[in-house]
Amino acid sequence: MLELFWLVPVIPFIGFLILTLTFGKLPQVYAGIIGAGSIGLSFLFALLAGSSFLAADITAYSQTLWTWISVGDLEVGFTFYLDGVSLVMMYVITGVGFLIHIYATGYMSGDPSFSRFFAYMNLFVSAMLILVLADNLVLLFMGWEGVGLCSYLLIGFWYTDPNNGYCARKAFVMTRVGDAFMAIGLFALFISTGTLNIQEAMFNAEAEWVVGSGIATAVTLLLLGGAVGKSAQLPLQTWLPDAMAGPTPISALIHAATMVTAGVYLISRTHVLYLLAPDVQYLVGVIGMITLLMAGFTALTQNDIKKVLAYSTVSQIGYMFLALGVGAWGSAIFHLMTHAFFKALLFLTAGSIILAMHHEQDIFKMGGLRKDLPWSHWLFLIGTVALVALPFTSGFWSKEEILASALEHHEGGYLLWLGGVAGAFMTALYSFRLYFLVFYGKKTHDGHEVMGWHLQGPLVVLAILALIGGYIHIPVEAVFPEVAEHHPSLFYQAIMIGLPMLGIYIAWLIFIKGKLDLNKLAGQGFGAKLHRFWYTQWGMDWLYDKVIVSPYVWLAEFNKSDVIDSFYNGSARVVRFCHDIMSETQTGQLRWYAISVAYGLLVLVTIGVLL
């Protein structure tokens, strides 16, 4: 079955073609069957290919479809590559993707652009699969840009609202900034290693680069630029919360489970390069730590249910970056997978809540919903405890691994660990704030659970995965350098388990017991300023607007009519002016001509005499 694994990314693409070329004429039932069915079929092929890959006991399998670009020394094939890491990614994308697609057939039913929605979704899955299955960085870049495009299209899916369009453009342009860095990184990598094939490039780099050399630092920094853009990490993280303008299944699929983790995938895919640039690798960890803390604080102040989840996604990807920074490559991929389970669950459940509340997303207008929405309540609780990493949930195992690795990382790891556990506390605080505010307290609005097998079915599967997904073994040992088992001492383990519990307890004190008057605290003086500062993403949006966006718009507006043109028009005007003077002299009066001739003669004679 392994020979057929190229079908995995192709089937969703065929689905996209069918849905596009019918221009929305297809009845919704069929559009839904094609849209979700193509992903299901793709998942099936992924399972078959994956099981024969695992059975074959090989480390990697690659399949060339055709030569894509061959110019001079550049050789790029349309080649797919399967190893432990891409296998896990492939399962996550098709598996979680399939569940989200099924959910979406319920969530989007009745939307006039139903078919267009699934067309974009299928294109996205196809591009995402190309990204993770590419054997070279150009093909990876194709998937990389493709998912960015689909993200743009789906954030702005409800296009009549200009704000959605703004958010979509912001996401696309900001990630493109990262992509430009990444493209330059590819060029530099190609010049110095002579290839863009990922495995060969890593092999050559290992043989030729000196650890910590300029080229290693430059290439890894540039690739990191692409990764922070796509994965919404500092300093390019501000687009992700705005991306919540898209329909909720999109937030679950693209902006939680798959696309935003592409940066993590990229870095772990090219981990050999990062091992050759230890400073940059540590920087990855530091970026992860700072991002996870900043996003945690911001999540604490948001009042839109999807935005809280968005910041929590930024924060959780921060953990993955932290893992990469301390060389826990496998743990990063592991957390990527468990996060896909519980965050998809949280987003989709949030979608159900939003449906039940007639598209209300403000958590302060919810409250006391646990009776009205029992399904959503339990599902959301499961997602929340996995996010908070309570013992034995999926999130616990992956986060535990990351923090343990940080703790034992030789230098600077302790700092990252401290940030990580502080973040774990924050996570508990903002997650249960959200949970308590939505499901406890005084009921202000009525809600009715919207039921249907395609809504609750996928959620139940995801909930099971969120709970027990930590016991799944991911086959990545052959890909990454071996890591020793970490066994932190009981003291550290107690801290790592205890702090989230403390966070929940404090959230309970504040939001259930009302021990602390938040309005008073955040309503005036320093508290208000701090609240505002956190709420507005630490002022970064403001900064970008003032430093980059506004000057560019001003400059463009200022030079709207293209200053260079005035040179040409100016010279034309001079010619016309001279022409006008000359034609003025043609008066037709004999007297005028006679005098001109006489004066002319006089001038000439004078000049003659003087010379």
Added chain:
Amino acid sequence: MILAWLISILFVGGIGAWLSEKSNPELPRVIALATILLDLLLVVLMLVAPGALGLDAAAQADLGEPGQWLVLYSSEWIPRFGISFIFGADGLGLLLITLTVFLGLVSLGSAWHEIKERTGFFYFNLLWTLAGVIGVFTALDMFLFFFFWEVMLIPMYFIIAIWGHENKEYAATKFFIFTQVSGMLMLLSILVLVFFHFQDAGEITFSYFDLLGTNIPPGYAFWVMLGFFLAFATKLPTVPMHNWLPDAHSQAPTAGSVILAGILLKTGAYGLIRFAIPLFPQATAAFAPTAMLLGVISILYTAKVAFAQNDLKRLIAYTSVSHMGFVMLGIYAWTSQGVQGAVMTMLAHGLSAAALFMLAGGLQHRIHTRQMDEMGGLWGAAPKMGFMALFFTVAAVGMPGLGNFIGEFLVLLGAFRISVAAAAAAAIGMVVAAVYSLIVIQKVFHGENTHKLELKDLTTIEMICFGMMMIGLLWMGLYPQSMLDMSEPTLRSLGVLFFQ
């Protein structure tokens, strides 16, 4: 001979179309269609079955590198001045001829319902422009080349001046002066070149093959080269010689814009690759950094100006200049990846820009405005149009999988080898391209349809044209090797730097 046939068919067809208007104003477009289809048939035969036409690389005259020319024809014209008919097509030429005939067909599709007045003369001009362009792509005698350079200019002047929009005289005159002045400089350079060759070898000749490798005194070489460069860089165009283009485009009828953006600009790039660089290798080597800088400035400067435009056609025109900046950058990097990238950008931009102009023209035809603030929310009213706009915009942004990406990626890679700074600055173009492109989609197709515009969605003819261009761009994006293999022998024979 077949190349002369390609051109003559267009010349004759043009006259036929003009004359036929008297009997029926509907007739010229039919004749034009038949003419272009006939040419297309010949081109397709050249591509797929060169043997059937008796094209045999081995049987050619003793000109140029063996094996480079797929077809070469030479006969005397004015022997006294060493002027002859030399037509030749190699891989690069054939690619561009194919593009020309293909877009000729597309422009015909866009004119089909739009041109209602003086149809005979219109199609005459259309066909003669195409003939001039094919002549430019195949002429290998400098005098003949210059002749065709003029032939493609004058009919295009009429197309803009007669069938253009509200400010057509200004635009047509500007177009004419820019091209004519720079063309005169090239003529001067040709004559000086011929003169130096005469001094050296004692014979007067305009043959490209003889003039290659002419010994020019170092002090003069730069100025002679500059004459060629200015003519081609104006046509391309490059900042700061680009100002004719936004006016010409916004005023030209749709078919005119399609041909201008799709094909005419490419003659500039072709001239640089075929003539300006191989004829003056030393002078070029010293000049290349300046040219690359101009390329980068073009990319960034016009991207910024494009962003501020409200006139849809003007905006697309500026983006064309921006994309041609990549071509300039790639050509003057003179590495295999750079020049191959430039060639791919030429082909891909030919399709994507033509399609975008056709959309803008179609919109203007339907709602009688080009101003984007008078549009909005058109997706709901014309979803097919919206989809096409999205597709070609995305192509222009450089989405991998479509032709433009291959071009820009190779250009940047090729330029990176020569100048890291130039490639890095040009890479900013990736970002600003997204900024100006997406704003178009937003202003025209997304948002609320506040002006309550109602319009007819794309017609069958338009769908066929767009469909063909879509397939072309996908082909270029997914299997560019088929084209890269064609142009490679050309580039090798021209001395492009190949890294192995």
